[in-house]
Amino acid sequence: MNDPVGGGSSGFAQQPVSVWRSLAGTAVLLDGFHALKHALRFGAEVPVAVTADREAALALADELAPDVRQALAALLTEVPETTYASLVPRPHPTAVAALAVRPSREGNLRALARTPRGAPVVVLDQPRNLGNAGAVIRLAAGFGATGVVTTGTLDPWHPTVVRGGAGLHFATAVERLDVGELPPGPLFALDPEGEDIRGLKLPDDALLAFGSERSGLSAAVRARADHLVALPMRPQVSSYNLATSVAMTLYHWSATGGAAS
Template sequence: MQIRLNGLVQTGSYHTPVIVLEGFHVVKHALRFGAELDSFITTSRASMMGLAASHAPDLLEQFEAAREVSGEEFVRLVGKKHPTGVAGFTRKPDVDVSGLLAGRTSPLVLLDNPRNLGNLGAVIRVAAGLGAGGVVSVGDVDPWHPNVLRGSAGLHFALPVGRVDGVGGVRGPVFALDADGEDIGGVRIPGDAVLAFGSERHGLSGAVRERADRLVSLPMRPLVSSYNLTTSVAMALYHWELFQRAS
């Protein structure tokens, strides 16, 4: 007997670290970036294969392995309905966080005590799209929470994602985003950089601010108070990407 509990699947009397992938696009991205699914299910094989043919023709063979279940069985296993009627079950990958902090060839995104799970997931999504070296968070929010995974559309599997206790073990130059920093437009961000972003409500903590090698700011129209966290991460990483192309 299996019971879903906080993103884990309980089998018998013990917990195994099984992650629930909710929806076709989450499953698609997880498969594309190497996730090994223990199993996956659909409420309509015909509908799912139609989506696969139009959105993931490279994964047709993998989607053929899905097991068709009733809507009631889907809810029992996943915990809720999903518009696409597709879900998968996989294991959380091992992430060498210490190695990630020690050396990189593309910037590491560091989120300083993020509070919004959807924002954290969206940050992982844009970081994956722009080729960041990884995403780590400081604080009590689990970056592998089901709501974060949903917000990333399964792109947790495209780059290392983890949590750190603080910034003490971070190597490489730290560029902290702050409204009072120098304009990022004239700053060259190296591949081993750490891009640090404060929480949505309180901004950068004292510890991260003290560790920062440089404070940099994003261009912003007067009277506009701030950008969304995901937008800020996307702008900073795109700035890095443009310098990469020019070099």
């Protein structure tokens, strides 16, 4: 039987669908149970959430996220599967979706600029792949990084990036900036010609910059860099995946004194 909180009949569903359609142009799409779960854990404002199977979604909460089960029960409205499918670009296997209010740019910029910082800021220099950007945001949140900044044209709040980040945009500060607007702090740029990272201790207030998947660091970021840093790599292997490079670098930071909170 459906949980009584939130309702599941078509009559109850009408208002959430209307709210959804009124907010869809400006709100952040949380695509799937895990994205909604993470957003709620980190304080996102979620005005509407729908599911094609409320009972299954709440069973997932009982199993995987009892800490947000009550919030999910209050939010989730069951809608017909065809209605759910009409609200999202592609249905998620968990048949859950929600819309969240994007954090204010001003608040994110204050968090990024605050000094002293207890954790680095990850800088993605002109990234191209939306999925990679999402994976990096997920990593940064897991390690407790202060934030993720992108330069160039990629929107770090694009729905595909948010999907790849599993809703963890709300656990760290995510913004797009020009190179001249980067937060203060020593910039360590990852480059094959740099100093071996294994001989370095990355400071908590570092900016950790990673070039694009195709062309590497831009001239502007290279000129701004205080240090060029190289990851260990077997000869004749040309590169690592962007998210892998970020994971290795954040792990090195954490293993040499930094720590996730």
